[in-house]
Amino acid sequence: MIELQNRVKSLLADKEIDLFIGYGQGTRLPRPLLAGTAEEASGLVFDGACTGNLAVYLTRKEVAGSKKVGIAASYFALRSIVQLLAEHQLREERLRVFALAPGGTLKELAGLAEVERHLAETPVPSLQVEDDWVKEIDAMPPKERWGYWLGELSKCFKCYACRAACPMCYCTKCIVEVNRPQWVQPWAAAASNMEWQINRVMHLAGRCSDCGACGAACPLGLPVHILSHKMVEIVAQRFGTPEGGNALSTFKPDDKENFIG
Amino acid sequence: MDNEFEPKLLAFVCNWCTYAGADLTGTSRIKYASNVKIVRFPCTGRIDFMLVLKAFANGADGVIVSGCHPNDCHYTSGNFHARRRWMLFRELLDFMGIDVRRIRFSWVSAAEGAKWADVVNSTVAAIRELGPYTDYQKAASYLAGNEDVLLNEKEVTL
Numbered sequence: 001m002i003e004l005q006n007r008v009k010s011l012l013a014d015k016e017i018d019l020f021i022g023y024g025q026g027t028r029l030p031r032p033l034l035a036g037t038a039e040e041a042s043g044l045v046f047d048g049a050c051t052g053n054l055a056v057y058l059t060r061k062e063v064a065g066s067k068k069v070g071i072a073a074s075y076f077a078l079r080s081i082v083q084l085l086a087e088h089q090l091r092e093e094r095l096r097v098f099a100l101a102p103g104g105t106l107k108e109l110a111g112l113a114e115v116e117r118h119l120a121e122t123p124v125p126s127l128q129v130e131d132d133w134v135k136e137i138d139a140m141p142p143k144e145r146w147g148y149w150l151g152e153l154s155k156c157f158k159c160y161a162c163r164a165a166c167p168m169c170y171c172t173k174c175i176v177e178v179n180r181p182q183w184v185q186p187w188a189a190a191a192s193n194m195e196w197q198i199n200r201v202m203h204l205a206g207r208c209s210d211c212g213a214c215g216a217a218c219p220l221g222l223p224v225h226i227l228s229h230k231m232v233e234i235v236a237q238r239f240g241t242p243e244g245g246n247a248l249s250t251f252k253p254d255d256k257e258n259f260i261g
Numbered sequence: 262m263d264n265e266f267e268p269k270l271l272a273f274v275c276n277w278c279t280y281a282g283a284d285l286t287g288t289s290r291i292k293y294a295s296n297v298k299i300v301r302f303p304c305t306g307r308i309d310f311m312l313v314l315k316a317f318a319n320g321a322d323g324v325i326v327s328g329c330h331p332n333d334c335h336y337t338s339g340n341f342h343a344r345r346r347w348m349l350f351r352e353l354l355d356f357m358g359i360d361v362r363r364i365r366f367s368w369v370s371a372a373e374g375a376k377w378a379d380v381v382n383s384t385v386a387a388i389r390e391l392g393p394y395t396d397y398q399k400a401a402s403y404l405a406g407n408e409d410v411l412l413n414e415k416e417v418t419l
């Protein structure tokens with residue numbers, strides 16, 4: 001921790017970065033800490049408990065904007081960074097990435113190539129809970145699945161925290177704000193809430209890092225990250241590892257399906 | 262009662278193949294079920310998946326989505342993109358318990374007038390079996406049928 005604090009302080013002093021996006025002590029879990037001064041950098045922590053996906057701040061104009069930034073990146077945040085770079089939302093030369101090697105040693109990753117190498121070498125954090133959850137829903141008869149999601153999603157009050165928490169939801173005008181004509185109904189009601197989630201998950205297909213931040217952010221605890229997780233699974237099954245995190249803006253002439261007749 | 266049920270179907274088709282194919286069905290004087298309303302799009306790539314959901318929300322019991330066969334797209338690759346989208350969309354809907362048997366995906370070329378009649382007829386027959394899609398309609402018109410519940414909810418006792 002001291003190591004990271006000192007490193008950030010010197011980067012700030014040398015004007016190598018304008019801002020560091022990291023974690024500070026929280027009440028229960030570490031929380032985001034944006035450090036722009038040495039004093040602020042003294043509050044930085046970085047350990048295995050730091051799992052929140054901070055990559056979400058990288059594209060926020062009011063946070064990072066055109067600044068040179070450093071970031072403490074969890075495993076899934078690294079995935080998001082790779083995807084954001086592929087989508088030309090970040091400048092590699094303005095970004096300093098710090099990650100934890102297995103065992104907890106601090107690693108500075110220079111550029112995309114090193115981030116990718118680190119991801120390849122690091123074991124994927126377990127998503128057993130999510131896997132089991134998806135299996136459980138898959139095993140239900142369709143009527144029951146409908147009842148399950150209708151029950152969950154009719155509670156949604158369209159606060160869009162799931163969107164705000166997602167690093168890949170960086171559009172300045174979201175589909176739910178399209179109102180000429182009104183595309184997704186803005187009020188909170190069962191079917192339009194479902195439509196909102198279907199839109200969200202479809203628009204994230206092949207781009208989602210599987211970090212689960214959407215579900216963690218939902219104030220009602222709705223399992224919307226399970227929809228995202230399912231989509232990650234579908235994309236992998238259908239299209240393999242998408243090149244450049246790209247599933248829907250590309251195609252293969254021999255894509256296989258069994259339902260178009 | 263069920264015998265009297267006439268399914269309402271909406272078909273989203275592309276201009277260059279299926280619409281022309283459906284036109285051929287007519288000019289060939291092939292009779293087919295009149296339960297379908299056809300909406301024409303420039304390309305299958307333009308058929309937003311939200312349209313399918315909107316169709317169900319607004320009372321359609323079934324939806325047909327159809328365009329040019331692979332390699333025949335007027336814009337070269339619109340149908341390839343559409344196919345990928347449908348693959349993911351269909352599985353996501355199924356995971357959420359939305360009745361994917363009510364969405365018929367098809368390739369119908371401009372020369373396949375008879376196939377279009379067959380697609381419509383078989384879809385109408387399948388939807389007739391399934392009955393009206395009241396589950397989705399009820400979720401979409403969340404006030405209908407819930408008046409009693411709402412009345413109770415509005416009552417504030419101090």
Ligand code: SF4
Pocket residue numbers: 053165166167168169204207208209210211212213214215225228229
């Ligand atoms: S959709 Fe959810 S799980 Fe996927 S990247 Fe966004 S926040 Fe993370």
Ligand code: SF4
Pocket residue numbers: 155156157158159160161162163217218219220221222224
């Ligand atoms: S965070 Fe939860 S309540 Fe808010 S819009 Fe998303 S699903 Fe709905």
